[in-house]
Amino acid sequence: MFPAVFYSLAPALAAVVGLCVGSFYNVCIARYLSGESIVFPGSKCPVCGHRLRWWENIPLLSFVLLRGRCRGCQGNIHWRYPVVEALNGLWAFLLIHKFPLLPGAEMEWLALWSGYMLIGGILIIVSFIDLELYILPDVYVYPGILLTLAFAFFVVEPFHGAPTFKEALYGAGIGAGVFLALQRLYRLLKGHEGLGTGDIKLMLILGALVGWQGLPMMILVSAFSALLVSAVYMRRQQQGMQTMVPFGPFLSLGAMVYVVAGDLYWELVR
Known part of the structure; x- marks a missing residue:
């Protein structure tokens, strides 16, 4: 059982989690397309190899702050990155409206929400790979x-x-x-x-x-x-x-x- 305010903030918190996980899905997509490991190397610009700092990896916000361009080479950041993050954030937000978090059923709800998030993530990953390849x-x-x-x-x-x-x-x-x-x-x-x-x-x-x-x-x-x-x-x-x-x-x-x-x-x- 959580404080009452937590249940009110749950949709917003779910959306933030969705955005962050969507950033990882971008890694899965990009690394599959390039044939690289999803673990190594760290996040970098696919054009110039510029290693991204932590503040260049904030979902959606970094894209806006960088004006859609790489800080190293000024090349355009692929539209896929903000779209995948936004889609996964929206998916997380809509799921919590479909299946509301209720007091006394937190663990059951977490299992349901997490399962739908994982399945939705797989669908997002394979869909964007399908669009490319x-x-x-x-x-x-x-x-x-x-x-x-x-x-x-x-x-x-x-x-x-x-x-x-x-x-x-x-x-x-x-x-x-x-x-x-x-x-x-x-x-x-x-x-x-x-x-x-x-x-x-x-x-x-x-x-x-x-x-x-x-x-x-x-x-x-x-x-x-x-x-x-x-x-x-x-x-x-x-x-x-x-x-x-x-x-x-x-x-x-x-x-x-x-x-x-x-x-x-x-x-x-x-």
């Missing part, structure tokens, strides 16, 4: 599958609005099965791949995360956001319909939206 790396996807199923089995059962373990299993099986069928059908009709195997494996995470009931809304949000972004991108780049846009980030977005806003969906369809 058009792959969903197994080194993050496979642990994500195990983590999500374990999370559904050990943690979420007591909480209203979170799928049970059985619902998570059905969601993973149905989601991955539908995408596998779509992949085979597209290959049969077109003679080449239209949906990556990585997306099918990702659906094991996402289906387990939202449960079978959440799949329709998740896919709807994913498809709508993908079409919208693709249309804007193709118009700006003046490229045709053959432009390749990875679907993994949009699937992840749809699942995360369902986790924090699924109640609104059910209110609309009832």
